[in-house]
Amino acid sequence: MEEILKKLTGTIGLTGMEESAAQVVRDLWEPYTDELRTDRMGSVIGFKRGDGPKAERLRLAVLAHLDQIGLVVHKIEPGGYLRLHRVGGVDRRILPGQLLTVCGSEPVKGVVGSVPPHLQQAGEKNKVTSWNDLYLDTGLPEREVRKRVRVGDPVGYPTSFVELQNDRRVMAGADDRCSVAALTWALRLARRQRHKHDIYAVAEVQEECTGVGAYAAVYGIEPHCAIVVDVDQGRHEGVPEKDSVELGKGPSVSFGLNNYPDLVETTLKVAAAQNIPHQKFFWPSPYGTDGSTVETLHSGIPTINLGIPLSYMHSTVEMLDMGDVKNAGRLILAIADADGLPVIPPVDW
Amino acid sequence: MLDKLSNAFGTSGYEKEVRELILGEISKKVDLHQVDTLGNLIVRVSGRARYKGPRLLLSAHMDEVGFVASEITGSGDLKFQKMGSTDDRVLLSKRVVVRHEDSGVPGVIGMKSPHLHKKREEFEQVLDYDKLYVDIGCSKKEEAEKLVAVGDGIYYDTRYFEQGGRVFGKCFDDRAGCSVIAEVVKGSPKLTGGTPFYAAFTTQEEIGVRGARVIGNAVKPDVYIAVEGTAAGEGPPSWIGRDASPSTELGRGPALSILDRSHIADPAWLEFVQNIAREENIPYQFKRFVTGGTESSVVQRSMAGVRVVTISVPVRYIHSPVGILDKGDYRNTKRLVAAVIRRLEEFKP
Numbered sequence: 001m002e003e004i005l006k007k008l009t010g011t012i013g014l015t016g017m018e019e020s021a022a023q024v025v026r027d028l029w030e031p032y033t034d035e036l037r038t039d040r041m042g043s044v045i046g047f048k049r050g051d052g053p054k055a056e057r058l059r060l061a062v063l064a065h066l067d068q069i070g071l072v073v074h075k076i077e078p079g080g081y082l083r084l085h086r087v088g089g090v091d092r093r094i095l096p097g098q099l100l101t102v103c104g105s106e107p108v109k110g111v112v113g114s115v116p117p118h119l120q121q122a123g124e125k126n127k128v129t130s131w132n133d134l135y136l137d138t139g140l141p142e143r144e145v146r147k148r149v150r151v152g153d154p155v156g157y158p159t160s161f162v163e164l165q166n167d168r169r170v171m172a173g174a175d176d177r178c179s180v181a182a183l184t185w186a187l188r189l190a191r192r193q194r195h196k197h198d199i200y201a202v203a204e205v206q207e208e209c210t211g212v213g214a215y216a217a218v219y220g221i222e223p224h225c226a227i228v229v230d231v232d233q234g235r236h237e238g239v240p241e242k243d244s245v246e247l248g249k250g251p252s253v254s255f256g257l258n259n260y261p262d263l264v265e266t267t268l269k270v271a272a273a274q275n276i277p278h279q280k281f282f283w284p285s286p287y288g289t290d291g292s293t294v295e296t297l298h299s300g301i302p303t304i305n306l307g308i309p310l311s312y313m314h315s316t317v318e319m320l321d322m323g324d325v326k327n328a329g330r331l332i333l334a335i336a337d338a339d340g341l342p343v344i345p346p347v348d349w
Numbered sequence: 350m351l352d353k354l355s356n357a358f359g360t361s362g363y364e365k366e367v368r369e370l371i372l373g374e375i376s377k378k379v380d381l382h383q384v385d386t387l388g389n390l391i392v393r394v395s396g397r398a399r400y401k402g403p404r405l406l407l408s409a410h411m412d413e414v415g416f417v418a419s420e421i422t423g424s425g426d427l428k429f430q431k432m433g434s435t436d437d438r439v440l441l442s443k444r445v446v447v448r449h450e451d452s453g454v455p456g457v458i459g460m461k462s463p464h465l466h467k468k469r470e471e472f473e474q475v476l477d478y479d480k481l482y483v484d485i486g487c488s489k490k491e492e493a494e495k496l497v498a499v500g501d502g503i504y505y506d507t508r509y510f511e512q513g514g515r516v517f518g519k520c521f522d523d524r525a526g527c528s529v530i531a532e533v534v535k536g537s538p539k540l541t542g543g544t545p546f547y548a549a550f551t552t553q554e555e556i557g558v559r560g561a562r563v564i565g566n567a568v569k570p571d572v573y574i575a576v577e578g579t580a581a582g583e584g585p586p587s588w589i590g591r592d593a594s595p596s597t598e599l600g601r602g603p604a605l606s607i608l609d610r611s612h613i614a615d616p617a618w619l620e621f622v623q624n625i626a627r628e629e630n631i632p633y634q635f636k637r638f639v640t641g642g643t644e645s646s647v648v649q650r651s652m653a654g655v656r657v658v659t660i661s662v663p664v665r666y667i668h669s670p671v672g673i674l675d676k677g678d679y680r681n682t683k684r685l686v687a688a689v690i691r692r693l694e695e696f697k698p
Binding site for chain 2: 077078079081083089090091092093094096097098099108109111113114115116117118119120125126127128129132133135137138139140141144160162163164165166167168170233236237238239243247248311312313314315316317319
């Protein structure tokens, strides 16, 4: 599992520029799926046929988004300093002193400049550095920078993977590659484990910015039901209980709003039956994950949102618990084998 | 040697690992060494018996800017205090190591995810260090107490690497100075022409120039050189015109200080060093911003006074997790220090 997650977070694939990450997913899913394709928008869709009789087999779509937040080069300044523009919800306060990688024709590393305390003007330290004063320094001469870096090149967070205590792991881009990892785990288990329904595994593009990937990917599948796997706020100091879930207590099973009640019931039932640790999480608002999109596609799709608890989301040090990722994978497969998934019969008006 | 020294741990008062590393590298070349009460490593490099010139002492400080664990919270996180001056703005979303006895426990300084901010103004607030903590992956105080303790040193988890002619790493202030002196000692007598000299690798510079206060009285030198890593205040065009830009520049050779906030260099001694640089065709520059202090100040006050000068390797982003220096500057600093030692008998004030 750890190898899977390392592979998935080891490749930068910012929103709208997911191809290199898509290749990693295709390589991982190839041995576990019956069919594999990449749709027009760039999302990877894997099909794993169910074991149930044809009449009872439902089409179950399981989605996790492939893209991650980051930055792009938007200007090369005299001296070779690079101006950055954000892609997705980057809190610029994390940037000073950060080691980033420009992923152009060849990777170039750089550090985001910060004024040493010795050289600061009075009061400067009390102001958040503005985008105008942030830049990436590769240390290379301007001529060399212009040769290796182009405006528009993605700039990714560090791809290191750090082991902390208690199965906790730190990486950037766990949002949402850890869900892709959970989905990969489910497909892997599905080689030996029965699952009644057809699984359409989707690693979809562009969740962090436009949300467009989910529309296109689901359109071709017309699923009876959908599972959307994403990250939920992990609980740590300063985060209210109502907004968060605990690391190490299993994936969250959401209820309310974007979650179809019968599907929530079924999910809780199979989780209990198979002793899969999980925690219930009230979905407070239709905020911008693909769960809220998928529910409203076609003539409406019964959807459930599963969440992997993640602390320090959107930072370069996102933290998760490996057990939660595995259990999310188990839970996906348990749902794919469940009786009583909701089917809304179509009406020919 | 710079790579090993940059990667080593040694916050103020915790210089043991750095000291042992340096001694291991140079012990064959020194005929006398002492670890004094304050933890300074003082060494003598013997030379020609008929040497008639002044007695020279060099020093560089071993300690780096870092942190110390001050409290273990109920949820197993570590509150910390700063050791040396750090701009709170470089702390967010960084990987660190907690040094407990001989083991390193990895951790992160995280922050609340942007999704959890209720108001836009929150993104404009600098987070003070005392609101932050190091997360090592524990959930309970008792769990953390088995691995770390109050008083443990904390440092940035930054690994040295080279790109183009530039090197990236932590604490080149002042491991660059340690490395220059250690390499000159290692290269003696070939580099130094058999001139006897003394060198001190000192402690606790970053918290008030503590260690170096005693080395002048111990060695009783006539002349002294502090070898430092100093701030290069370069940046993109928007920085030009700031009071501090540029203080020193990468690629223009070692920086000589005429004065800083703590001392004025001895004019005759500074003139001698400049002449050597010119005659040996070693590029050099002056530090052009009066800021900070160096060990020159306290050695100058030893006994009845010592002639002092500071020679520095320019480093961008000192006191942050990642600095950049130029390999040519490093080499030229070493050449200049070695040439001054080799021709020391010519100094007749």
